Amino acid sequence: MEQHCRGEYERSFLLEFQEQWLELVLGWLGKVFASKRDGDAAITPAANVPSVQGSQPASSVLKQWRCHMHQFFCRIYVNMRIEELFSIIRAFFFFFFCLPDFPESKPAIEDLKFCLERTNQRQQLLTSLKSAFESRLLHPGVHTSDILTVYISAIKALRELDPSMVILQVACQPIRKYLRTREDTVRQIVAGLTGDAEACTDLASELSRGDPVTLEMQDSDDEGNDPEDWAPDPTDAMPGHLPDKLGSKRRSSDIISLLVSIYGSKDIFIDEYRAVLADRLLHQLNYNTAREIRNVELLKLRFGESHMHYCEVMLKDMADSRRINSHIREEESKLSEDEQPPLALSAIVLSSEFWPTLKEEKLELPACVCRAMEAYTRRYEKLKAMRTLSWKPHLGSVTLDVELEDRTLTNLTVSPIHAAIILHFQEKSSWTLEELSLKLGVPKELVHRKLALWQQHGVLREEAAGRYSVLEMGSSREKVDRGMMLIDSDEERDSNTTTQSEQREEKLQLFWAYIQAMLTNLDSMTLERIHSMLRMFVATGPVVTEMDINELEAFLQRKVREHQLIVSTGVYRLPKTN
Numbered sequence: 001m002e003q004h005c006r007g008e009y010e011r012s013f014l015l016e017f018q019e020q021w022l023e024l025v026l027g028w029l030g031k032v033f034a035s036k037r038d039g040d041a042a043i044t045p046a047a048n049v050p051s052v053q054g055s056q057p058a059s060s061v062l063k064q065w066r067c068h069m070h071q072f073f074c075r076i077y078v079n080m081r082i083e084e085l086f087s088i089i090r091a092f093f094f095f096f097f098c099l100p101d102f103p104e105s106k107p108a109i110e111d112l113k114f115c116l117e118r119t120n121q122r123q124q125l126l127t128s129l130k131s132a133f134e135s136r137l138l139h140p141g142v143h144t145s146d147i148l149t150v151y152i153s154a155i156k157a158l159r160e161l162d163p164s165m166v167i168l169q170v171a172c173q174p175i176r177k178y179l180r181t182r183e184d185t186v187r188q189i190v191a192g193l194t195g196d197a198e199a200c201t202d203l204a205s206e207l208s209r210g211d212p213v214t215l216e217m218q219d220s221d222d223e224g225n226d227p228e229d230w231a232p233d234p235t236d237a238m239p240g241h242l243p244d245k246l247g248s249k250r251r252s253s254d255i256i257s258l259l260v261s262i263y264g265s266k267d268i269f270i271d272e273y274r275a276v277l278a279d280r281l282l283h284q285l286n287y288n289t290a291r292e293i294r295n296v297e298l299l300k301l302r303f304g305e306s307h308m309h310y311c312e313v314m315l316k317d318m319a320d321s322r323r324i325n326s327h328i329r330e331e332e333s334k335l336s337e338d339e340q341p342p343l344a345l346s347a348i349v350l351s352s353e354f355w356p357t358l359k360e361e362k363l364e365l366p367a368c369v370c371r372a373m374e375a376y377t378r379r380y381e382k383l384k385a386m387r388t389l390s391w392k393p394h395l396g397s398v399t400l401d402v403e404l405e406d407r408t409l410t411n412l413t414v415s416p417i418h419a420a421i422i423l424h425f426q427e428k429s430s431w432t433l434e435e436l437s438l439k440l441g442v443p444k445e446l447v448h449r450k451l452a453l454w455q456q457h458g459v460l461r462e463e464a465a466g467r468y469s470v471l472e473m474g475s476s477r478e479k480v481d482r483g484m485m486l487i488d489s490d491e492e493r494d495s496n497t498t499t500q501s502e503q504r505e506e507k508l509q510l511f512w513a514y515i516q517a518m519l520t521n522l523d524s525m526t527l528e529r530i531h532s533m534l535r536m537f538v539a540t541g542p543v544v545t546e547m548d549i550n551e552l553e554a555f556l557q558r559k560v561r562e563h564q565l566i567v568s569t570g571v572y573r574l575p576k577t578n
Helices: 014-039 058-097 106-116 122-136 144-161 166-171 173-179 185-193 202-208 215-219 255-260 266-283 290-303 306-333 367-383 416-424 433-440 444-456 500-522 527-540 549-561
Strands: 398-403 408-414 430-432 460-462 467-470 524-526 566-568 571-573
Touching: 014 058, 014 106, 058 106, 058 122, 058 144, 106 144, 122 166, 122 173, 144 166, 144 173, 144 185, 144 255, 166 173, 185 202, 185 255, 185 266, 202 255, 202 290, 266 290, 266 306, 290 306, 306 367, 367 416, 398 416, 408 416, 416 433, 416 444, 430 433, 433 444, 433 467, 444 460, 500 524, 500 527, 500 549, 524 527, 527 549, 549 566
Parallel strands: none
Antiparallel strands: 398 408, 430 467, 460 467, 524 571, 566 571
16 A cells, blocks of 8 residues: 555555455465365464354355455555545645546545445544644645635545535534634635635636525524435534534535635625625726626625625616716717816716725825816716715826826826826926925825835936935836836735724724713723623614623723723723823
8 A cells, every 4th residue: 555555646546456455365364274274273363353163164264354354454545545634635626627527636535435434433534634734734824815725625525525524524623713813714715706816716616606505504494304315423423523513414515605604604704795896896997897797696696685785786886887977978078178177087986885984095186186076076966966976085096198308108007196196296396205295185104105106117206305306317227118007016905995903993993982981970890891881882872893891801901001091900990181
């Protein structure tokens, strides 16, 4: 086995090598028993092997030895494959993309399944595989997408090995527990479902099958199942071994359902998908939503139509925005040259109640841009009676040409703040960092970082005392190819929506306002009292997210470190002010 089987997962060895080895050993044993019968020699039986009875026929003895040697062969094979199971699982995934039908490591899994059914080594396999996952996979050096890749591969391999899914549930429990501690787990899964992740691409194909496997099926009762299909769980599925204690018929083998069940709530995934969808829609330069519509329709089969309603409204906003822009462009084409807006402006009009929370940043745009926005707003109000627009000036993109003395940079696509910076250099050719910060209404640190883009492309140069000037004459090395996309590295992957942690921090600040009011009126309170009163405020007030007592304690301790609270013997109070 060591010579021929170890490291080879693409072919089955059981039938070929087992029969060859058994015939060799049993042929030798036949000669031994024949010589014993002829010479009446005594043979001391080894432990746990059949003994030779004087009156027993040689064929019966050889049959017992065949059964024993067959079990011995299976046990040695299982021992070897248990050591290699982590590598087999990885090969199970990577070979999946090499063949159109199935992974090349399937023969090794099928051999292991055959032998495991004839030996009592399931617990050995579970212990070894869990240890391999913890030591080789679940540590900070492995990217979240790689962990998900191995987990998906484990689902595919272990459901072939054990259709009852007990081995999968027990062995992969450390992976599920560890993934809950990674902040980007949900986003990586969503990216895999929508085909944006480099790894976990198997999720997109799983979703594209369009099977109407709703997640509620995991929570349904066993009533209604055919009694003839019932089968008991293996012995290692007893309480204490299997965390979810679900029956084998209720234990889903669907990959997407298993990934969603990591958090126990599909709402988390729906909210994350909304954020991903919003980023994708707001970053694109056109109104093409065909791909997103397809993904939403597929997700509706998994999550239900009601849960995807917000996403459908977001896509409808994009279609409505296209029509609104076409109508406004048509109206502007009928105006005289003097009545034309100072620049061509297109907008995506969002229904704020249905979109995720967008980042709020202050930015003062140049006067010509503000006039164009006001003209667009007036035409929108004329088209949509009783409605107006509230602009997000820091979001979007700007396509512009930069004309210098010796060169022209055409069709450059930049962010609004980059465009605002360079437009101010039309007024005068030199600005200090403080002047630009005051003009734009943003911190100096942010302006300094954004100026780096124009310096990199030879449009601006930094002089003494933090002053920036236009570089009219540039060397050939500083020239930029026509049509080049200019997006600086810190914005390339930036999200337009607030993250889960940012939204949580906003809600925590609302809790802090309640806590300050309570301590002002009651002077001092224990942790349990604060938590109890906060729960009442949550039930009746505008704050809809509840905070558990451990999270509340961590939040209060942070306020203590910031000297906004005082704690003594478990009692919190506000510091006294002079």
